[in-house]
Amino acid sequence: MKLDREFYSRDTLTVARELLGKVLVHNINGQKLRGIIVETEAYLGLRDKAAHSYGGRKTKRVESMYDLPGTAYVFFIYGMYYCFNIVTERIGVPEAVLIRGIEPIEGLDFMARNRFGVDYDNLTKRQKRNLTNGPGKLSIAFNIDKSLDGVDLCGDSLYLEHGDGKKFNIVQTKRIGIDYAEEARDFPYRFYIQGNPYVSKL
């Protein structure tokens, strides 16, 4: 069952925590890609120096963060990667959740070809583990790029589903790669499923 607008229209930290165990789905020309979200980070706009929308910055890049909850915010980073985020809260409140790790469950060959140019069975052990265990990696595997920035996740192309209800332990800790963000550097806004091999970093 698909997650609806109500799910995203809540406190960003709550959404970040509850996104764990949910399933990301991307339909591409009849090919369905699915994977369980295992790692997230919350970015709290106005009060968070690590957020692109810190202090209410509203450049062209971050416009999607001000859009409806349940909107995709995709940005380009380090000259070669995209990062996929999910907008939360209310329209006009620029907060979002970065998806940092996914456990692939459907469309493995498609993902493997996107990442390494060969079918899943031909991947090395190392390549299998590196398929979707990071924000840039999962974007490549799931064919997520700038063209999906601003897309409504309550639609039929890119959306989220409820998981299978299995229990897991959640770890809450500091975010990754934001050393420049002064005091926000240490905010415990990162969540992941304990023990899952697709978490980007322990």
Place this chain on the structure above:
DNA sequence: TACGGGATCCACT
């Protein structure tokens, strides 16, 4: 397993 440097380019200043 851990660390260091290079790749690469758009958006922002």
Place this chain on the structure above:
DNA sequence: GTGGATCCCGTAT
């Protein structure tokens, strides 16, 4: 002109 919400590979341990 600058630098980043990253990744990969080489080298060392």
